[in-house]
Amino acid sequence: MPKSHKHHLIIECFRANSGIYHVTQAQWAAAARRHKALGKRVTATIVWDRDGIDKALKTADMMITVNPPRERLRERAPRLKWIQNRGAGINHLMPLDWLPDDIVLTNNRGAHGAKCEDYCTMALLMLATHMPAFMAQQHARQWKAAFSAPIAGKTAVVIGFGDLGSAAGRAAKKLGMKVIAVTRSGKAGKPADAAYKVSRLDSMLPKADFVVVATPLTQKTRGLMTRERLALLKPGAALINVGRAPLVDYDALRDMLNGGKLAGAMLDVHDPEPLPADSPIWTTPNLIVTPHVSCDNPRYMDLLLDRWFENFARFAAGKPLLNQVDRKLGY
Amino acid sequence: MPKSHKHHLIIECFRANSGIYHVTQAQWAAAARRHKALGKRVTATIVWDRDGIDKALKTADMMITVNPPRERLRERAPRLKWIQNRGAGINHLMPLDWLPDDIVLTNNRGAHGAKCEDYCTMALLMLATHMPAFMAQQHARQWKAAFSAPIAGKTAVVIGFGDLGSAAGRAAKKLGMKVIAVTRSGKAGKPADAAYKVSRLDSMLPKADFVVVATPLTQKTRGLMTRERLALLKPGAALINVGRAPLVDYDALRDMLNGGKLAGAMLDVHDPEPLPADSPIWTTPNLIVTPHVSCDNPRYMDLLLDRWFENFARFAAGKPLLNQVDRKLGY
Numbered sequence: 001m002p003k004s005h006k007h008h009l010i011i012e013c014f015r016a017n018s019g020i021y022h023v024t025q026a027q028w029a030a031a032a033r034r035h036k037a038l039g040k041r042v043t044a045t046i047v048w049d050r051d052g053i054d055k056a057l058k059t060a061d062m063m064i065t066v067n068p069p070r071e072r073l074r075e076r077a078p079r080l081k082w083i084q085n086r087g088a089g090i091n092h093l094m095p096l097d098w099l100p101d102d103i104v105l106t107n108n109r110g111a112h113g114a115k116c117e118d119y120c121t122m123a124l125l126m127l128a129t130h131m132p133a134f135m136a137q138q139h140a141r142q143w144k145a146a147f148s149a150p151i152a153g154k155t156a157v158v159i160g161f162g163d164l165g166s167a168a169g170r171a172a173k174k175l176g177m178k179v180i181a182v183t184r185s186g187k188a189g190k191p192a193d194a195a196y197k198v199s200r201l202d203s204m205l206p207k208a209d210f211v212v213v214a215t216p217l218t219q220k221t222r223g224l225m226t227r228e229r230l231a232l233l234k235p236g237a238a239l240i241n242v243g244r245a246p247l248v249d250y251d252a253l254r255d256m257l258n259g260g261k262l263a264g265a266m267l268d269v270h271d272p273e274p275l276p277a278d279s280p281i282w283t284t285p286n287l288i289v290t291p292h293v294s295c296d297n298p299r300y301m302d303l304l305l306d307r308w309f310e311n312f313a314r315f316a317a318g319k320p321l322l323n324q325v326d327r328k329l330g331y
Numbered sequence: 332m333p334k335s336h337k338h339h340l341i342i343e344c345f346r347a348n349s350g351i352y353h354v355t356q357a358q359w360a361a362a363a364r365r366h367k368a369l370g371k372r373v374t375a376t377i378v379w380d381r382d383g384i385d386k387a388l389k390t391a392d393m394m395i396t397v398n399p400p401r402e403r404l405r406e407r408a409p410r411l412k413w414i415q416n417r418g419a420g421i422n423h424l425m426p427l428d429w430l431p432d433d434i435v436l437t438n439n440r441g442a443h444g445a446k447c448e449d450y451c452t453m454a455l456l457m458l459a460t461h462m463p464a465f466m467a468q469q470h471a472r473q474w475k476a477a478f479s480a481p482i483a484g485k486t487a488v489v490i491g492f493g494d495l496g497s498a499a500g501r502a503a504k505k506l507g508m509k510v511i512a513v514t515r516s517g518k519a520g521k522p523a524d525a526a527y528k529v530s531r532l533d534s535m536l537p538k539a540d541f542v543v544v545a546t547p548l549t550q551k552t553r554g555l556m557t558r559e560r561l562a563l564l565k566p567g568a569a570l571i572n573v574g575r576a577p578l579v580d581y582d583a584l585r586d587m588l589n590g591g592k593l594a595g596a597m598l599d600v601h602d603p604e605p606l607p608a609d610s611p612i613w614t615t616p617n618l619i620v621t622p623h624v625s626c627d628n629p630r631y632m633d634l635l636l637d638r639w640f641e642n643f644a645r646f647a648a649g650k651p652l653l654n655q656v657d658r659k660l661g662y
Contacts, residue, residue: 018478115481117481118460118481121506122456122460122462125452126457129453134620134622138620141608141609141614143606143622144622145624146622147627148628148629149630150445174505175452273474282469288469291465291474291476293461293476293477293478297478297479298479300478
């Protein structure tokens with residue numbers, strides 16, 4: 001590929017999405033400048049309306065989007081070789097039968113660690129210290145002290161130990177907790193104290209003071225935390241979900257919270273999102289709702305573009321891309 | 332003093348106080364057993380009703396209480412040599428003109444670090460990530476995302492760097508923050524990155540993303556965070572108070588929160604406590620109320636008794652006691 005060749009990138013923004021997921025011309029220009037020579041080798045088209053996308057697709061080599069056009073994609077985009085998914089999760093794109101074999105799909109794995117670590121640190125402490133009750137009491141103007149032991153020494157069972165799970169592990173470890181990772185492979189790096197295969201999940205859950213659900217949503221993980229598994233948790237345990245809502249049976253979780261069998265839950269992911277005003281999730285006792293903000297940064301797209309340029313250097317050099325999605329595993 | 336001499340200790344419990352501050356006979360017996368030989372040298376009288384206290388005072392050498400009898404104390408308690416205050420703060424006992432010169436007053440300084448570190452870690456993260464707004468939105472069943480950068484790299488100005496302040500410092504440092512301590516002496520140990528005298532407070536406040544108020548309440552610190560000083564904070568800064576309410580002008584703080592000039596506040600200490608139902612504190616936007624629980628542990632009295640026994644070993648050996656209150660400084 002001659003060095004002078006300009007690659008055509010489509011950046012697809014969705015107006016309805018939060019502004020942190022938009023890329024302006026100025027943002028793109030700044031990112032291109034940060035990457036100097038590489039930046040000069042890319043022409044970007046920022047697309048806001050799918051109506052006008054076909055013209056751009058005709059010459060596009062690469063695309064950044066959260067929801068790629070799937071119908072007759074090869075025909076409409078004959079040169080397309082690489083789709084960068086905006087987020088880490090690609091469960092919404094499964095099954096990948098619409099994706100031609102010669103188009104590489106990459107995700108934004110690894111972008112969420114720092115924020116996720118902050119969120120999990122906070123969530124563990126809030127659930128350990130009666131914060132859900134204090135929030136309800138504040139609204140009712142009620143003063144009712146409740147005490148709790150320091151969190152150090154308690155046990156977190158972290159399900160999934162990729163970008164988010166290892167961030168949850170760092171959070172727990174930083175608080176002096178014991179960290180048990182449950183993963184597909186049964187292996188986990190630092191800072192897990194122990195790691196087990198997901199087939200051992202039922203034996204690990206009773207050990208948990210806190211469960212952090214941080215696995216990708218795939219056909220194998222959907223519904224992983226069933227009513228039966230939630231019932232294995234000890235009284236007073238608590239659950240945090242930073243993965244995807246369908247990983248956990250929220251109806252069962254609400255029953256356990258209503259019955260006082262769990263101390264609390266902190267859920268950043270919901271189904272659907274936005275959570276409808278009439279959802280019973282909002283008012284379940286000791287349940288804290290955050291609006292899918294745990295792992296994202298206001299500079300999200302700038303960071304994504306920087307990571308994309310690192311991968312673009314590999315793309316332009318004909319090297320394999322990082323963060324390729326495994327079509328079979330679905331993440 | 333012959334080794335066989337039994338010392339008489341009064342443990343004064345107040346029924347109206349939270350149960351975590353009570354000591355049962357069984358708790359005392361267990362504590363005495365933990366300290367073996369020392370335990371055998373103490374006879375304890377647990378007093379629940381002040382009406383009956385005079386009989387016990389006649390022979391008491393030592394006392395554990397949060398509110399010692401002050402009237403004609405020497406006359407009523409001719410042998411009393413040592414009063415252990417239940418908490419760390421002794422501002423409620425000032426001025427100490429009721430306290431005979433030959434009675435040593437000790438406080439429970441150092442018992443609150445682990446819990447305070449947990450609380451400050453949580454409070455910093457809650458204020459950094461729009462949690463006060465999310466709490467209000469949950470109550471209103473509103474889904475409105477708001478994003479925030481990771482907390483690492485932000486600056487905490489910690490006022491007071493004793494037991495609580497250094498715990499706040501450890502919390503901030505653990506989160507990757509910069510820690511500026513403001514202290515009476517202008518000195519602070521780890522993990523402060525820098526320390527300044529309280530006379531430099533006005534120059535430090537504009538640097539703060541977060542201010543943590545963690546100083547004892549004394550005649551010199553009362554009202555330290557005036558309206559003028561709060562106005563020195565940069566827009567979007569936030570305040571945490573784990574010290575005592577009168578350290579901060581809460582009316583001014585509420586004005587700033589109502590006007591959106593500060594991002595939030597998290598207050599564990601109030602005046603009076605319990606906070607009355609009609610206090611405007613409860614409903615101030617972006618203000619989180621906790622009911623004076625930040626630094627206490629459900630095993631508080633067990634831990635206090637263990638620390639007391641350590642000091643009793645010194646007392647019985649005629650050595651100076653640890654944690655003696657400085658009558659002039661008032662802490």
